[in-house]
Amino acid sequence: MPRKKKQRKIYVFDTSVILYDHNAIKNFEDNDVAIPITVLEELDNFKKGSDTRNYEAREFIRIIDKLSEKNSLQKWNPINGKSKGKFKVVMNGQSPTNKTDSIFGTNKNDHKILNAALTMAQEEPDARVTLVTKDINLRLKAKSLDLNAEDYETGKVKDLQNLYTGKTQVDDVEQELIDALFQEGKVPAEDFEKITFHPNHYYILKGKRSSVLAYYNPVLKQMERVEKRSCYGVSPRNAEQTFSIHAMLNENVKLVTLQGVAGTGKTLLSLASSIEQRKEFKQIYLARPIVPLSNKDIGYLPGDVKSKINPYMEPLWDNLKFIKNQWPETDRHYKRIEDMVNKEKILVTPLAYIRGRSLSNVIFIVDEAQNLTPHEVKSIITRAGENTKMIFSGDIYQIDTPYLDEQSNGLSYLIDKLKGHELFSHITLEKGERSDLANLANEML
Numbered sequence: 467m468p469r470k471k472k473q474r475k476i477y478v479f480d481t482s483v484i485l486y487d488h489n490a491i492k493n494f495e496d497n498d499v500a501i502p503i504t505v506l507e508e509l510d511n512f513k514k515g516s517d518t519r520n521y522e523a524r525e526f527i528r529i530i531d532k533l534s535e536k537n538s539l540q541k542w543n544p545i546n547g548k549s550k551g552k553f554k555v556v557m558n559g560q561s562p563t564n565k566t567d568s569i570f571g572t573n574k575n576d577h578k579i580l581n582a583a584l585t586m587a588q589e590e591p592d593a594r595v596t597l598v599t600k601d602i603n604l605r606l607k608a609k610s611l612d613l614n615a616e617d618y619e620t621g622k623v624k625d626l627q628n629l630y631t632g633k634t635q636v637d638d639v640e641q642e643l644i645d646a647l648f649q650e651g652k653v654p655a656e657d658f659e660k661i662t663f664h665p666n667h668y669y670i671l672k673g674k675r676s677s678v679l680a681y682y683n684p685v686l687k688q689m690e691r692v693e694k695r696s697c698y699g700v701s702p703r704n705a706e707q708t709f710s711i712h713a714m715l716n717e718n719v720k721l722v723t724l725q726g727v728a729g730t731g732k733t734l735l736s737l738a739s740s741i742e743q744r745k746e747f748k749q750i751y752l753a754r755p756i757v758p759l760s761n762k763d764i765g766y767l768p769g770d771v772k773s774k775i776n777p778y779m780e781p782l783w784d785n786l787k788f789i790k791n792q793w794p795e796t797d798r799h800y801k802r803i804e805d806m807v808n809k810e811k812i813l814v815t816p817l818a819y820i821r822g823r824s825l826s827n828v829i830f831i832v833d834e835a836q837n838l839t840p841h842e843v844k845s846i847i848t849r850a851g852e853n854t855k856m857i858f859s860g861d862i863y864q865i866d867t868p869y870l871d872e873q874s875n876g877l878s879y880l881i882d883k884l885k886g887h888e889l890f891s892h893i894t895l896e897k898g899e900r901s902d903l904a905n906l907a908n909e910m911l
Contacts, residue, residue: 736859831857
């Protein structure tokens with residue numbers, strides 16, 4: 467029997483896909499990619515600037531320029547030598563049966579991209595034409611016009627329900643093993659026959675008479691007791707916070723991620739643990755991505771650069787003030803933090819301001835990491851030099867950027883990809899400790 471011919475697939479890119487991943491064109495195997503001319507026009511508006519999306523736009527333009535070389539972009543060009551996939555730039559077109567202007571009303575760039583995809587579908591009736599976009603509403607518009615549309619899946623965490631938490635509760639543990647952890651502080655991992663071990667994983671072990679917090683040391687292949695430890699006046703209030711502090715103080719762990727809702731103590735614990743280790747590092751960087759309100763550039767805000775970014779950095783300063791105010795102003799601990807800030811031993815900064823720098827001998831805390839793309843997270847980590855420790859914290863369900871979600875953001879991606887590595891540790895914090903009122907809002911509203 468003759469083999470059935472595989473249906474050709476053509477994917478039409480929206481600008482949002484390219485700004486998310488400039489290498490997206492290379493991730494569609496042997497299928498073809500069409501780029502509407504309007505997308506190139508929009509990329510032209512993004513090519514200048516120091517933001518990550520500006521970098522993505524510039525890199526994609528360079529890729530297209532290199533791939534096309536002397537060929538016409540109105541003809542199908544090979545994407546690379548390893549696959550049979552091709553690409554070309556397509557005009558917006560004007561589908562006579564699906565004129566978007568008459569349906570949606572205004573002559574928007576999104577509608578021009580839709581028209582390009584609809585025209586491609588008419589010109590290639592035997593192919594399956596699909597619009598690929600990170601814009602949920604644009605996908606809905608496409609589907610309302612009976613056009614195939616899907617999200618860009620590369621970098622997405624497939625099984626979010628089973629995202630790694632970094633901790634496990636184990637019941638019915640032999641009481642002798644728990645007693646040994648209390649007495650000796652460590653027990654060979656092989657003595658725990660019922661437990662599957664993962665590097666730097668944390669355990670709540672419960673026996674008949676007592677329970678203990680423990681950690682699997684992948685270097686020494688043993689289970690070790692985790693004791694509650696205060697960091698610069700901040701004490702853990704639950705097992706998850708205890709695990710978090712242990713991970714951040716562990717000299718063998720170079721990368722820590724903390725995931726949890728507002729009020730679970732992610733930023734406070736990160737900063738307190740970093741100050742506790744101040745003698746081991748030259749500087750403490752506390753950074754966060756700036757996500758302007760209504761997706762407007764911060765340039766529209768009044769004042770100089772410092773005035774523009776201060777509102778976005780205020781939550782970080784609030785945590786620093788909380789730690790400092792554990793002592794009276796005359797206390798040496800209070801004065802030490804003041805001195806560290808004045809001498810820029812502690813540096814609170816927008817994330818964009820460290821792009822391109824090499825980070826050596828520092829602790830680098832990235833707050834609100836769920837607002838970063840996987841590529842941005844990778845770019846930050848690759849800046850790590852000698853004796854650098856990085857901490858990424860955030861809530862994957864509270865995303866402020868329009869083209870990311872709980873599956874495609876950089877924090878989820880990082881947790882999923884690095885679980886089980888000896889340099890990495892993660893804790894999901896679930897219990898809010900800010901106040902009873904904050905807990906009520908998280909649970910009931």
